[in-house]
Amino acid sequence: MSRMVMGYWDCPVCGNKGIAGNVMNCPACGRARGDVKFYMKGVAENAVLEADQTGNVEYLSEEQAKDFDAEADWYCSFCNSLNKNRAAFCSNCGATREQSESNYFDQLKKRQEQEAAEAAAQNASAPRAKAGRNRIWLWLVLIALVVGVFTYTNGNTTKGDLLVTDISWSREIPVEDYREYQEEGWAIPQGGAQISKSTKLHHYDQVLDHYEDVEVQRSRQVLDGYETYYTYTDRGNGSFEQVEHSRPVYKTEYYTETESRPVYRSVPRYATWYVYSIWRWKYARTATASGTDHETAWPDTALQENERESTPRTEEYSFTVESEKDGRSTWTLAEADWRNINPGDKLNITTKRTGADPWITDSDGNQVAQIRRK
Ligand SMILES: [Zn+2]
Ligand SMILES: [Zn+2]
Structure with a gap:
């Protein structure tokens, strides 16, 4: 469901502010409504309001809403005043609507494009020469440094008549000489002769012993309901339309799950350790x-x-x-x-x-x- 909101305009001629959207002439200077941009009171441009933030929104009563047409107002090509859609003649100069071709939105678009072009032109002419000069200095210092280091490290000193x-x-x-040595290890290399042997711990193996159940905490997002929020559209006729939207709201749900996990035990592995004699060439x-x-x-x-x-x-x-x-x-x-x-x-x-x-x-x-x- 959409509701209408009161729009306001500022007089571009005398600067009088906050004139209601359904007032066609400036109460201060009497000029007809011309180049204006409508705004709301208490709601910023492009605002997105939550359901509990609409306290300052100035809704139109049913009676007030009848004062605004569904279509955007039109600009008179002769005197540039903004007329209601239902008006067949300019309320300011009396020219017919057929002789005019732009409405509120056309004019707003034209004005915004012009402002953007002016801003771009201002940016392009900004001074940039200073940065360039700094960079040249940096290069000069760098080159001097490289030449200096090169000259220094290349310096030769000759001492004569030595x-x-x-x-x-x-x-x-x-x-090398060839002698008999006593060594030990897990195996006797070729040419070695056993002196003695014993059993020693070699390493541990991790062996699956059993499975055990473990409680694991988990969470998931579940739909909790929907909440309403609002955006506002300029109707181009001195009023705004409040548009209702809806979005899902989620909550975190916790639950436990039973998981089966393997449990290992360490099993010692033994092997034979040899003491042996061997002939070797060594330094x-x-x-x-x-x-x-x-x-x-x-x-x-x-x-x-x-x-x-x-x-x-x-x-x-x-x-x-x-x-x-x-x-x-x-x-x-x-x-x-x-x-x-x-x-x-x-x-x-x-x-x-x-x-x-x-x-x-x-x-x-x-x-x-x-x-x-x-
Ligand atoms: Zn005025
Ligand atoms: Zn006119």
């Missing part, structure tokens, strides 16, 4: 050779009957330089480069700030050999 005082080399070969010693000249050789491993060579072989080649300013330092390098270095040589060594490996440079600054501090 006197080579010593060269040295060393080579190593690991040696025993390292054979080393070294010297302070270029006469390199691999060490004599002097293998016993139960020994063999292992891996990996290692080798190291180094030289020591000295200067009054920096003292002594020892460096390692590849064998081929090391063979070109002799005691009494003078070297230049270049180091990088990043901590990357330094290198030997010739008199023209060219990289000759990569080296590493020992």
Whole structure:
């Protein structure tokens, strides 16, 4: 069921407010009702009211309702005054209704479109140049930072005229021997001989024992009834229509359910634990050779009957330089480069700030050999 509600309008000419929807001329200035937008008192535009919130709604009596037509009012094209639907002539200037083509809603739509276009135009012309300039500054600072870091970490330091005082080399070969060991475990590996065995706890299995009933609390939503709410429609004739709607209301219902749940028990599992003896090759010693000249050789491993060579072989080649300013330092390098270095040589060594490996440079600054501090 719908009910009618009184609408109001404000005079666009003199600013007089709250003139009832069925009053056709402004009581203050006498002008005919023109470009207006109807509103209600006590109900906001687009309001959705609950059944208990309609206390301020100003309903029309049956007698009052007769004063409003079902259709929207029409605008006179000559004097722009808003006339009742039933009026065949403009109450203001007397022009006929046939000569006019827009009604209240057409005019309202036109006005709203115009306002939206004006708002859009205002937004588009808002200043945006400031943000752009800030971004350019940010880029400049970033580029300066990157260039700075790059220059700093690339910085090289060359120390020249370092006197080579010593060269040295060393080579190593690991040696294994074959011996009998005592070990234990869940199984004897191939080649092992059992010494003793015992039974020990290996792990627990979870075994289904029985099921038990458990009470479980559950809830569900059930329909509790319907409630009424209202919306309001502008009829375009100085009144509004209250439209009744209905929506379902739910409540939470609690209930218990019996559920069957499995109950497990832990069952110990046992297994045989072995103590056994086994012959194995294992690391025993390292054979080393070294010297302070270029006469390199691999060490004599002097293998016993139960020994063999292992891996990996290692080798190291180094030289020591000295200067009054920096003292002594020892460096390692590849064998081929090391063979070109002799005691009494003078070297230049270049180091990088990043901590990357330094290198030997010739008199023209060219990289000759990569080296590493020992
Ligand atoms: Zn007025
Ligand atoms: Zn007129």
